[in-house]
Amino acid sequence: MDKDEIIKAREKWEAEKLKKFLEKRPERGSFRLDFGDEIYRLYTPEHLRDWNYLEKLGFPGDYPYTRGVYPTMYRGKLWTMRQYAGFATAEETNKRYKYLLERGQTGLSVAFDLPTQIGYDSDDPMALGEVGKVGVAIDTIEDMRILFNGIPLDKISTSMTINSTAAILLSMYQIIGEEQGVDSTLLRGTIQNDILKEYIARGTYIFPPQPSMRLVADAIIYCAEHIPKWNPISISGYHIREAGSTSVQEIAFTIGDGIEYVKWITKRGVDVDKFAPRLSFFFAAHNNFFEEIAKLRAARRLWAKIMKERFGAKNPRSWMLRFHTQTGGSTLTAQQPLNNIIRVTIQALAAVLGGTQSLHTNSYDEALALPTEKSVEIALRTQQIIAYESGIVDTIDPLGGSYYVEWLTDRIEEEAIKYLDKIDAMGGMTRAIESGYIQKEIADSAYKIQMKIENGERVVVGVNKFVDENEKLNIELMKVDEAVAQRQIKRLKHIRKMRDARKVEESLDALKRVAEKEEGNENNMVPYIYRCVKNYATLGEIVAALKEIFGEYRAPTVI
């Protein structure tokens, strides 16, 4: 239909029907997205002016991948159902993995405790109170052996949320694979290994940005050569969003980080198509349903264009933005916790309609504690019900062509590009982070969102509306008891006594010597870390050795 005809018809509808109706029944207010745009009453072909189907969408599995990265999407293979899990010691977590696998989970996702993520052994004074709390404690290869006991690494893919110490955990995984008789070329999984967002939002950095970027690049290049099916990085917007960013900031800063990694590695003389096909991403799914779907579609299109046009990648796999999604932890409420099941369902639907490759659904009790077996089972069942009962997986990108979703996809992409231009003008993401600009932008958004909750403009059911004044928490919560640390420390001390101290010393020395050399493909640190791990050096010892050379980072505080 002719656009002019539509405009004429719309004007007629407004004059004859809408105006009178609004006089009788005014609307509830105005409607706005967090990144600033007004949401209009109605979307029509008018909002997609000069909109070219082939340019904007194309076909699934084809550039620019707006409709999805695979030609058949969920008709061929469902997303991987991958619950992020880990607590206490390797024994307890191994049991939880088996519990989830028995219930139909299709991939593993390891949560490590903070000492493991930040490079402290469980008996370090800095680890006080933190051992086994937010994830499983791993000090040596022995813990990793217990963690994957009875889990065949050639049959399952494993994602590990590990950044500063990623090369250590990757080496452990590789060695456990070898012990199981699984060749490294068959290992499938992901290390997060995204240090930039640690400085921005997540906070588990150890070293200053330069040597940290070197470690990231070393792991990516090592994987391209030795563990080719591994995703050596998961460039993460999730934590940026959870720290309070808008949807636009989430994809802009994540893609900005991605650009920085590609620049860094190509500068080392590695061809973009050698490593880019295995770059992977991680986004959040929050409550605003269509906004989240549009965000994921926009991110895919934007990344494809950047890889093809800016970096000149030739391999279509380098253009594909493959990603994991997690529902939004910060949207969960401690009040009326069962309501969270509904929030998670809505968010998970958005992730699937946005074309995710794998998904973690949060459990209803996670505003207060790590999930129990009962709560995590419901979270997993939520994914299974969406996959097998809802029918939304039966056709590809069913919201493609929706006037609203396409308008929103375009708008989010446009706004993200504005940020990316600004970051380029600042000299790239590392500079923008060091100056505190990114952190400040996120903190400003977080404060604005909190203000909207305070003044009731944003409703949070059970918190600022429909509050139950007499509510008593009536769910069972999981608790990691303090004795866990003692058990873990006992095992660590035992390993320290049993191992060949001379070999440990030698391998740590060799690591320090290579770390002192200049960054470059001939001085890749991963094989040296591998040797330390194999000789039972502890995670804390390996990090301490690197700290001697690289020093520690102190972040600027930005309120």
Next chain:
Amino acid sequence: MRRRILIAKVGLDGHDRGAKVVARALKNAGFEVIYTGIRQSPEQVVETAIQEDVDLIGLSCLSGAHIPLFSRVMELLKEQNVDIPVFGGGTIPPSDVSALKSMGIREVFGPGSSLKDIVAKVKEMVAK
């Protein structure tokens, strides 16, 4: 004189969205606010509190390590013979609130707490 408040992230977790939002709200309410940044040991927090001569300490922890970490802060304050009121916040289950209060923590703000509430209670705590 403007009252000074130390907002401190004790322990290893990097979740400081809440700490920052609270710090900003207190600033807007007229307090002088010092934010430590993430990853502070109890020793560092107490040292900063004494050096900066603050009127109130707010501890934030979202890793579940609040009991051992907050109690270490309280112990150190006692050892140093300083009487600065302390409040806490984070992912703290209601069942832990009484344990925290019995170690001397004045107020505990769990998930879903409103800024209005926090600011009002902080005013009370510094007035005492």
